[in-house]
Amino acid sequence: MQANLPFGRRVHPNDEKALPAVRILFGRLRPPTTRKILMKLYYIPSACSLAVHIALRQVGVVPELVRYDPVTGKDETGAALKDVNPKGYVPTLIDKDGDVLTEVVATLVELDGRYPEAELLPVGGADRRRALEWLAYTSAELHRNFILPLFMDVPQTEDITAARAKVEMRLEHAAANVSASGPYFMGAQIGAVDFYLLVMMLWTGPAKVNLEQWPQMVAYRDRLLAVEPVREAMKAEGLI
Template sequence: MKLYYAPGACSLSPHIALREAGLPFTLEKVDTKTRTTETGTDFTTVNPRGYVPALQLDSGEVLTEGAAIVQYIADLKPETELAPKAGTLARARLQEELNFIASELHKAFGPLFSTTIGDDARREAKEKVARRFGDVEQKLSDGRPYLLGETFSVADAYLFVVTNWANHTGVALDAWPKLQAFMQRLTGRNTVRQAMQAEGLI
C-alpha cells in the first residue's frame, strides 16, 4: 500500500494507524499547493479532489477520506483492536467520534490556516475550536485515557493530529487539562513518534 501525505496534515492519522497495525506501506509526499507528488505525479490523477490522505491499495484502487481509510486499516488487522468489531454499538461509537472530529473539530481549524482571514473571523474560528475542545474535555472527564475508554483506537490518532494543529494556530490548550494529558500520552506513543519523525515533524 502507498499513503499519499502532506507533513502534519490529517494524513498523519492513517500514517499512525498503518504503523499501529504493523502493515507494510510506502509513503509519497504531496505538495498540496501545486498538487504534485514528490515523484512528479499530478496528484489529481490519484485523488481528483486534490487533497490528502489517499491510500493506494495493492490492487491499484485508491481509498480517500481519512475516517474511511483508518477504519479500513483497522479492519485489515482486527487483532490490534484499533476499531471495535463492525456491526456493534462500540463500532458506532467509534464512527461517532470520527465524524465529530472530521465535521466539527477538523473543519473548525480550517479558517485558522488562512493567510487572508481578518481578525474578527480569526477570533470567531478560535472560539469555535475552543467550544469543540470543551466537548472533548467533557468526554475525557470520566478518567478514560482514550476516546472509547481503555483501548487506543484510530479515533485517538485522528484527535491527536487535529489537536496538534493548536500549536501552529495560536490556540493554547491550558483550559483543557484532560486534553493536554491525552496529548502527552499520545506524544509518548512509539508509533506516533515514528510517524512524526518520518514526516519530518520532530
C-alpha cells in the same frame, strides 16, 4: 487568497510540553508483528494524513510515503496527485491491489475492517457506535472549523475569530468526554479516534488555540505522543 500551510513544523521536546518524559506502558500499543504489505500513502507532514499514517503503523503496515505539495499540486516525484486522486488532496492511500482510498474517516474505518485484530475501532455495540460518532464529530466539527484559523493567509477577521471560537467549543466537548477509565479516548484500547484527535490537538498551536486551558487534553496528548507507532509516524514525516 493563498493557503498558508503550517504543516511540516517539527515538534521539539520543549515545544509546549509536546513530548512527555516517560512512556506510557499500559494498554496494547501495537500488533505483535509488522506486515510486509505494500501500501503507498500520499501525505503532507502533520496534515490529517498523519492520522492514517499512525493507524497504518498501529496495524503493523509501514507504508511507502510520497510527500505532496499542495501549492504545486504535485508529489515529490513531480507527478500530479489528481492523476491518482481527482480530489487532489491527502490522505490518499493506494493498497497492494491498486485500490485508492481517500478521506480520513473512510480510510480509518476501512483499515479497521482489514485488520480487526488491531482494534482500531471497538468490535460492536454501543462502544463502536460511540467511536464512529467521535470520528464523525472530529471530521465535521473540529477538522472543518480549523480551516480558517489554520490555513488562510489573511488578516484577522471576524470569520477567523468565530472559527477559532468554534474550535475551542468543540475541544471543550472532547475534553469533557475523555475516558476516565483508561489512558485513551475510548478507554484502555488505543485506536482510530485517538489518532485523529491527536492531529487536531497538534494543530492548536499554529491555529492559536490554547490547549492548556484543558489540562486533561494536554495529558491525553502527551500520552499519545509517547506511543511507539505515533512516534514512528511523526519521525518518518520529519516532525520529531
